[in-house]
Amino acid sequence: MVDSLTKESSITDCTPNLDQNCILAAIDIGTNSIHMVVVEIEPTLPSFTIIAREKETVRLGDRHPKTGELTPEAMERSLGALQRCQDLAKSCNAEQIVAVATSAVREAPNGRAFLKQIQSDLGLFVNLISGPEEARRIYLGVLSGMEFNNQPHAIIDIGGGSTELILGDSHEPRYLSSTKIGAVRLTAEFITTDPISLGEFQYLQAYIRGMLERPVEELLSHRQPGEELRLVGTSGTIETLATLHAREKLGTVPNTLNGYQMSRKDLKEMVKRLASMSCAERGAISGMSDRRSEIIVAGAIILVEAMTMLGVECLMIGERALREGMIVDWMLSHGLIEDRLRYQGSVRERSVLKIAQKYQVNSEYSQRVANLVLSLFNQTKGHLHDWDCEERELLWAAAILHNCGLYVNHSAHHKHSYYLIRHAELLGFLETEIEIIANLARYHRRSTPKKKHENYSNLSSKKHRQLVCQLSALLRLAVALDRRQIGAIARVQCEYRPHEKELHLRLFPAQPEDDCALELWSLNYKKGVFEEEFGVKLVATLESAPVTVS
Known part of the structure; x- marks a missing residue:
């Protein structure tokens, strides 16, 4: 379980390989109507063919005039329409349904509760997307047909x-x-x-x-x-x-x-x-x-x-517009499009870096922390956790942005980081994913996640809360390993010993004569959260041999 840490650490190391046609349904829960398109994706071209459409006017936008909440009648109409969409998708042999909600649900005080009800009643997970993200997907949809x-x-x-x-x-x-x-x-x-x-x-x-x-x-x-x-x-x-x-x-x-x-x-x-x-x-x-x-x-x-x-x-x-754009975005995220839309494959990365620049994040430091935490993620995968490339990408984004709260104030800057990330226009990310990134940054220091924290309780599922607990514990270690923010630790090598329930870290200093005392102290100070979360003992040793940089 050895992984060399290099500049090439990427947020997109694993990409699904689809070599046969598949059927995908995309549902758009809008203010006026619920629309669905069902397509057959041909990954070898790559392209998609629309095989079915469905639309029903539900008027979610007819909200309560005083509270602004979605009305029970509109929500009931929507649940019925979504059930019919699911039935049609199933009859078309759709292998997956992707669904998004836009303006009406975004703005309603009970919008998130409604999405939870959809998941509970229908087993359909709906992503809430921001206005700029909606615009980006509309652009993708239009380009797919013009x-x-x-x-x-x-x-x-x-x-x-x-x-x-x-x-x-x-x-x-x-x-x-x-x-x-x-x-x-x-x-x-x-x-x-x-x-x-x-x-x-x-x-x-x-x-x-x-x-x-x-x-x-x-x-x-x-x-x-x-x-x-x-x-x-x-x-x-x-x-x-x-x-x-x-x-x-x-x-x-x-x-x-x-x-x-x-x-x-x-x-x-x-x-x-x-x-x-x-x-x-x-x-x-x-x-x-x-x-x-x-x-x-x-x-x-x-x-x-x-x-x-x-x-x-x-x-x-x-x-073509939002629904078709959802299909294109799915194809992009699965590595199926490499032609004139290639730039969209890195839209997330560029958006994160743009926000980091906006809030004057130290790019060299944040990239080192990102490299360290991705190395820890890769080396502990399959041993301490089973998160995959999608979660790895969220962890990378949080590592890059974890210190952006310093732009507001040094005091409690981890809380400021949460707020800035949560309200940033991170293109390519769903609302749920932005919430996860913000929480990961929030818990890179000080308090651990607690149910009484509103930002933590806002996470939509137990799986997402577990994700934040585990990956924020990894992020704490990475931050500790660059305590002086000078790149003192050049590489980390992990060895998991299941019988002893121990994770051994071999730390390789960038300078052979550096005792990295502050990094070792910081790691020892912060490791308790990691040990409690994963149920292991963390043992770190500093290697004295010089590092050869390839």
């Missing part, structure tokens, strides 16, 4: 609770944003008349412009001089508008709306007509569902105002 030819494209996705604005050019997204304006949210908050009154219409326009001002300005600032901007629109609101437009202009709806174009002029005229109708009149239009007719005006105003502010005259429809 070629940008390295030209800048803005993407707008109008959901029930939020609107995502994205700028990309086939490669890494230049800009990602999520703004709290959506068709369900704005309808509930601002529209009380039917048809909508002129006053409410104009107020809604002004409110939307105010909310979009900053994200539009920031998006445009990421465009290079002279670049022409194209706009791609996704989501139910935009697809419904495209369907109405095609019926009016072509007399029929194309088999696929992907690539279909509408002018801003036509959209403005359509918004005026829709706003002049009652909800019942809009519902009678061919291609307009009753539930969509209730919120289409607010959604359409968002679209027209965004196009005006972006200065674009034409919109192109993209049929």
